[in-house]
Amino acid sequence: MFDVTELPLIGGAALRARSAARVLRTLPTDAKDGALVAMAEALVERTDEILAANASDVEAARADGTPESVLDRLRLDAGRIEGVAAALRQLVALPDPVGDVVRGSRLPNGLELRQVRVPLGVVGIIYEARPNVTVDAAGLCLKSGNAALLRGSASAFGTNTALIAVLTDAGEKAGLPAGFVELLPADRASVGELLGARGLVDVVIPRGGASLIQRVVRESRVPVIETGEGNCHVYVDASADPAIAESVVLNSKTHRVSVCNSAETLLVHRDYPHLPRLLAALAGSGVALHGDDASRAAHDDVVPATDEDWATEYLSMDMAVRVVDDLPQALDHIARWTTGHTEAIVADSATAIAAFTAGVDAAAVLVNASTRFTDGGEFGFGAEIGISTQKLHARGPLGLPELTSTTYVVTGRGHVR
Amino acid sequence: MFDVTELPLIGGAALRARSAARVLRTLPTDAKDGALVAMAEALVERTDEILAANASDVEAARADGTPESVLDRLRLDAGRIEGVAAALRQLVALPDPVGDVVRGSRLPNGLELRQVRVPLGVVGIIYEARPNVTVDAAGLCLKSGNAALLRGSASAFGTNTALIAVLTDAGEKAGLPAGFVELLPADRASVGELLGARGLVDVVIPRGGASLIQRVVRESRVPVIETGEGNCHVYVDASADPAIAESVVLNSKTHRVSVCNSAETLLVHRDYPHLPRLLAALAGSGVALHGDDASRAAHDDVVPATDEDWATEYLSMDMAVRVVDDLPQALDHIARWTTGHTEAIVADSATAIAAFTAGVDAAAVLVNASTRFTDGGEFGFGAEIGISTQKLHARGPLGLPELTSTTYVVTGRGHVR
Numbered sequence: 163m164f165d166v167t168e169l170p171l172i173g174g175a176a177l178r179a180r181s182a183a184r185v186l187r188t189l190p191t192d193a194k195d196g197a198l199v200a201m202a203e204a205l206v207e208r209t210d211e212i213l214a215a216n217a218s219d220v221e222a223a224r225a226d227g228t229p230e231s232v233l234d235r236l237r238l239d240a241g242r243i244e245g246v247a248a249a250l251r252q253l254v255a256l257p258d259p260v261g262d263v264v265r266g267s268r269l270p271n272g273l274e275l276r277q278v279r280v281p282l283g284v285v286g287i288i289y290e291a292r293p294n295v296t297v298d299a300a301g302l303c304l305k306s307g308n309a310a311l312l313r314g315s316a317s318a319f320g321t322n323t324a325l326i327a328v329l330t331d332a333g334e335k336a337g338l339p340a341g342f343v344e345l346l347p348a349d350r351a352s353v354g355e356l357l358g359a360r361g362l363v364d365v366v367i368p369r370g371g372a373s374l375i376q377r378v379v380r381e382s383r384v385p386v387i388e389t390g391e392g393n394c395h396v397y398v399d400a401s402a403d404p405a406i407a408e409s410v411v412l413n414s415k416t417h418r419v420s421v422c423n424s425a426e427t428l429l430v431h432r433d434y435p436h437l438p439r440l441l442a443a444l445a446g447s448g449v450a451l452h453g454d455d456a457s458r459a460a461h462d463d464v465v466p467a468t469d470e471d472w473a474t475e476y477l478s479m480d481m482a483v484r485v486v487d488d489l490p491q492a493l494d495h496i497a498r499w500t501t502g503h504t505e506a507i508v509a510d511s512a513t514a515i516a517a518f519t520a521g522v523d524a525a526a527v528l529v530n531a532s533t534r535f536t537d538g539g540e541f542g543f544g545a546e547i548g549i550s551t552q553k554l555h556a557r558g559p560l561g562l563p564e565l566t567s568t569t570y571v572v573t574g575r576g577h578v579r
Numbered sequence: 580m581f582d583v584t585e586l587p588l589i590g591g592a593a594l595r596a597r598s599a600a601r602v603l604r605t606l607p608t609d610a611k612d613g614a615l616v617a618m619a620e621a622l623v624e625r626t627d628e629i630l631a632a633n634a635s636d637v638e639a640a641r642a643d644g645t646p647e648s649v650l651d652r653l654r655l656d657a658g659r660i661e662g663v664a665a666a667l668r669q670l671v672a673l674p675d676p677v678g679d680v681v682r683g684s685r686l687p688n689g690l691e692l693r694q695v696r697v698p699l700g701v702v703g704i705i706y707e708a709r710p711n712v713t714v715d716a717a718g719l720c721l722k723s724g725n726a727a728l729l730r731g732s733a734s735a736f737g738t739n740t741a742l743i744a745v746l747t748d749a750g751e752k753a754g755l756p757a758g759f760v761e762l763l764p765a766d767r768a769s770v771g772e773l774l775g776a777r778g779l780v781d782v783v784i785p786r787g788g789a790s791l792i793q794r795v796v797r798e799s800r801v802p803v804i805e806t807g808e809g810n811c812h813v814y815v816d817a818s819a820d821p822a823i824a825e826s827v828v829l830n831s832k833t834h835r836v837s838v839c840n841s842a843e844t845l846l847v848h849r850d851y852p853h854l855p856r857l858l859a860a861l862a863g864s865g866v867a868l869h870g871d872d873a874s875r876a877a878h879d880d881v882v883p884a885t886d887e888d889w890a891t892e893y894l895s896m897d898m899a900v901r902v903v904d905d906l907p908q909a910l911d912h913i914a915r916w917t918t919g920h921t922e923a924i925v926a927d928s929a930t931a932i933a934a935f936t937a938g939v940d941a942a943a944v945l946v947n948a949s950t951r952f953t954d955g956g957e958f959g960f961g962a963e964i965g966i967s968t969q970k971l972h973a974r975g976p977l978g979l980p981e982l983t984s985t986t987y988v989v990t991g992r993g994h995v996r
Contacts, residue, residue, distance in 0.1 A: 184914060188937045269959055273948060282970050283940065360796065364970050379777065379800055385971040386802075406993035413995035497601060519988050520605045523700065531690060531991030540996070541987070542686055553699050553781050553984035554802040555972040567970035570958070571936050574948030576823035578830035579957070 169359060171352045172311070176284065176362045178341030179309035183283045185339040186307045191258040194304055197336040198254050202247040204332035205297065205325070209243050215324035216293065223317045235291045236318055246297040249545065253305045256544045259563040260307045274573040279566045281307030283364035286356045286384065287547070288313045290370045293321045300329050300343040302547050306565035309342055311363060313356060316348035357382040367560070369548050387555060387564075389548030392422035392503035393475045394533045397492045397518065398440070399509035400433035406530055407436070407508045408443050413532040414506060416447050420477050422549060423504050423536040427472060427482040429492045432456065441483065449481050456485035472499045489514055493521040500524055502551045504536040525551055525558040586776060588769040589728065593701065593779045595758030596726035600700045602756040603724045608675040611721055614753035615671050619664040621749035622714065622742070626660050632741035633710065640734045652708045653735055663714040666962065670722045673961045676980040677724045691990040696983045698724030700781035703773045704964070705730045705795065707787045710738045717746055717760040719964050723982035726759055728780060730773055733765035774799040781984075784977070786965050804972060804981075806965030809839035809920035810892045811950045814909045814935065815857070816926035817850035823947055824853070824925045825860050830949040831923060833864050837894050839966060840921050840953040844889060844899040846909045849873065858900065866898050873902035889916045906931055910938040917941055919968045921953040942968055942975040 166173035186194075205212070216238040223233055259279050266276040285308045289295045296312055303310035314322045326345040333342055346352045356366060360383040367387045368378040378386055396414050398407045414425035428444075430437050441451060441461035451457070452471040453464040464483060471482040472495070486492045496505055506528035507518040519527045526536040538546025538559035546559040556564035583590035603611075622629070633655040640650055676696050683693040702725045706712045713729055720727035731739045743762040750759055763769045773783060777800040784804045785795040795803055813831050815824045831842035845861075847854050858868060858878035868874070869888040870881040881900060888899040889912070903909045913922055923945035924935040936944045943953040955963025955976030963976040973981035 184938070184940075187940065267959065269957070273952065275958060277975075280940070383796055385969060387971070403993070409993055409995050417996050519986075521601070522986075523601075523604065523697070524986060526987040526989060529988065529990040531989055531994040532996055534996045535690065535989055535991075535994065536987070540686070541692060541989075542684065552802060554804070557984050558694075558987045567974050569936075569939075569941060570943040570953070570975045571946065572943060572948055572952055572958075573946040574952075576820070576826055577948040577952065578826050579834050579949055579951045 166362070169355045171347050171349055172355045172359065175311060175341070175344035175346055176359055179284045179311050179344050180362055182339040182341035183281065183309040186304070186309055186342060187260070187281045187283070189307065193337055194258065194307070195254045197333045197338050198250050198301060198304065200332045200336040201301070201329050202250040204328050205243055205247045205250070208328050209240055212243060212321065212324045212328065213238060213240070216321040219318055219320045228317070232291060236293065236321070238293060238321065242294065246294045249294075249298055250301045253301050253545060256305065256562055258305065259566050262563075264568055271577060272574070273577055276571045277568050278571055279563065280569050282565060282567050284309045284311060284362065285565065286311040286313065286359075286363045286366040288353060288356065288366065288368045288370065288374065288378065290315050290374075291318055293318050293325060295369065296322045296325045296345075297329070298545070299547060300326075302545055302562065302565060304333070304338070304342060306562045308565055309344075311344050311346055311356065313346040313352055314348065319348045353377070354381065357384060360384050367547060387548075387550050387560065388552045389560070390422070390503065390551035391475050391501045392424070392551075393427070393473070393499060393501040394423060394425045394504045394506070395427045395429055395496050395500065396425045396506045396508065396533065397429040397489075397496075398431065398434050399489065399507060399511060399514045400431040401511035401514055402434060402508040403510055404436040404439065407434075408440055410506065410508050410530065410532050411440060412443060412447055414534060415444065415449055415481050416479065417532065417534050419479055422475075423533050424477070425481065425506070425533045426474065426476050427484065427499070429495055430457070430483070430485050431489070431492070432485050432487055437485070444481060449479050451481055451483050453483035454485060457483040475501070489517055493518070496522055502553075503549065504528060504533045506531065506533050525549065583779070586772045588764050588766055589772045589776065592728060592758070592761035592763055593776055596701045596728050596761050597779055599756040599758035600698065600726040603721070603726055603759060604677070604698045604700070606724065610754055611675065611724070612671045614750045614755050615667045615718060615721065617749045617753040618718070618746050619667040621745050622660055622664045622667070625745050626657055629660060629738065629741045629745065630655060630657070633738040636735055636737045645734070649708060653710070653738070655710060655738065659711065663711045666715055667718045670718050670962060673722065673979055675722065676983050679980075681985055688994060689991070690994055693988045694985050695988055696980065697986050699982060699984050701726045701728060701779065702982065703728040703730065703776075703780045703783040703801065705770055705773065705783065705785045705787065705791065706732070707791075708732050708735055710735050710742060712786065713739045713742045713762075714746070715962070716964060717743075719962055719979065719982060721750070721755070721759060723979045725982055726761075728761050728763055728773065730763040730769055731765065736765045770794070771798065774801060777801050784964060804965075804967050804977065805969045806977070807839070807920065807968035808892050808918045809841070809968070810844070810890070810916060810918040811840060811842045811921045811923070812844045812846055812913050812917065813842045813923045813925065813950065814846040814906075814913070815848065815851050816906065816924060816928060816931045817848040818928035818931055819851060819925040820927055821853040821856070824851075825857055827923065827925050827947065827949050828857060829860060829864055831951060832861065832866055832898050833896065834949065834951050836896055839892075840950050841894070842898070842923070842950045843891065843893050844901065844916070846912055847874070847900070847902050848906070848909070849902050849904055854902070861898060866896050868898055868900050870900035871902060874900040877902075892918070906934055910935070913939055919970075920966065921945060921950045923948065923950050942966065
């Protein structure tokens, strides 16, 4: 059994969540949906209280010299609160994965076998400044029947405390068990406790930068779902339609540069005849190009690329460019440098498309479409808690079904071996 | 990128496996099946060579004072080699999970979304004395398109070396890439290297005792699938048919005591009227009973149980017994002591059955059937590499589909956001 005295910061919350999880796993969909609606209403009703807490957080962060871009992520206003409330209401419309029969059969001996979706139990989520994640994560965990242990950043602690007070009051009034969502202290040590709470916490999902994810992977004794970096490539085959190549590459790079599904490296087949035009279009859109000799020969403003460029997730208006001899060389390049998030091909050759989709090992492979489509909302999953770049459990956007496990229910009439 | 100089014992093998995995992931089913048949034939043909290596291992283990039961697990003979060859041939008949479309749809914008099964990549397996695991694991990994890094015990190293030589020769002659299966050195440090090889190895599966599994969970930076202990309970409800209760409890406890799906604790509703007969049947079959006061009152030969008994996976002809006030108390007991493997209920009340299957959190819940049915073969999965007791990725018997991940393949016609 777990010794909670080893968890001074999170032990109480984890035990309440564990206890809540036993109730949540059997809660009917109606009860969960009713609570989601009540929570959404309460957020809007108690907007003033939340904004007051948020104003203090923003003020303190500003006094600490936090840059304006980070302050903007931290800041709430009435419209943003309406937005997170609307996200809770949208969860009502999504199907409840709990109870789905994944497979079922009658075995030769007459046993009835069913594999049924069940909640994971207690889900720990570690995330950074945005307070909307507090509400999104609480909602996704509730709809999938899980208790949530939320560990947000210190800078948003006042805001998160106010949000969780509202969600807790409304949820418990709507019949949810105490502990269905718990905010953990923002001390650095609370992360360590969460990562060590094997047996109390069923999974930890880190949402944040590379250093957080590295720490979680290194330290955690609780199973982890890694949501990660996207060093995404677009490969333009010799057979590519030039108009499609240009729009897909530009959209993949420039639509929103700071997100994990934006493209970082362009690989172009040496027989693609429109490389100069493609690079000119990128440069004309403000993209700084870092390329090999062949791409530098095709456009004036390409600075030399090094291995560092192939490895970097720029998250900026920079792009690495390499001309490859053939598709296998593109696959080798991707195999060496990919973070396993999203890889795209622009091609008209069915042979090339088949070789690329079979040969690339990533969460998503986009064919003649922008890398920006790797997203739970775009995939029609309705909501996501992140995009998994690991191969175990769930790969790609993490929607409600990905927040579940399964149980085999086997029914006999006195069957023995 | 991974620095293989940090992996003096396994680095070469891991790189060969990584390279093989890129070929294996695109190999057609026919090619894998042909190699499985060739490997099965080669094992039988080269029986003498394998038995000679095995005789040396057994001799050395005997000289070290290894007990006869362990020697028996280590020992091969012509019949056992026929058996592992037959297991390889049986894999040919199982469906290849790679390429299965798990879900697919046309999105509103016309993008075609497909979630396709792909191999995990490089699978590390750490196991103990039985050399048959070497062949089973190599076969399961091959059929599911994975490269296998096998780390067997030092006592079986000679046998494993001979087996892998046969499999490698036959497999490569049949067209498999070098490195499709690699035997790692049996040094203690090779386990540590395997657990640290994040980026080179996609998953580690420990098959062994509690201390091995604890070490793997503590140390591993590579994702783990835990195959674990079974502290399995049978709950006999007040509504149970007494004949079914007796046969299911006896079979769950006594059919094979040394395995993870055998029962360890019996929970009986206080209104079940046939407790004395049930305990007499267990005692009459040679089961040593450890019970609470109420069960001691029902039968003479019940020694007092402590928390230690509720916690213990006996793996012997011992059983803990507790009389519970009602089904919720049984669920509380199980929630406290379960290892999440298999829990069983004997009942005729549909209400009780529904409450038990909804309330128990385990890989398998058996209704009016022996706990011994939690098994890949019994479930009709054909072969298993172990039984997962974790909630992430795969829970219950690990068959071929559980050795895969998925990729989203999204096809457009120049789609951008």
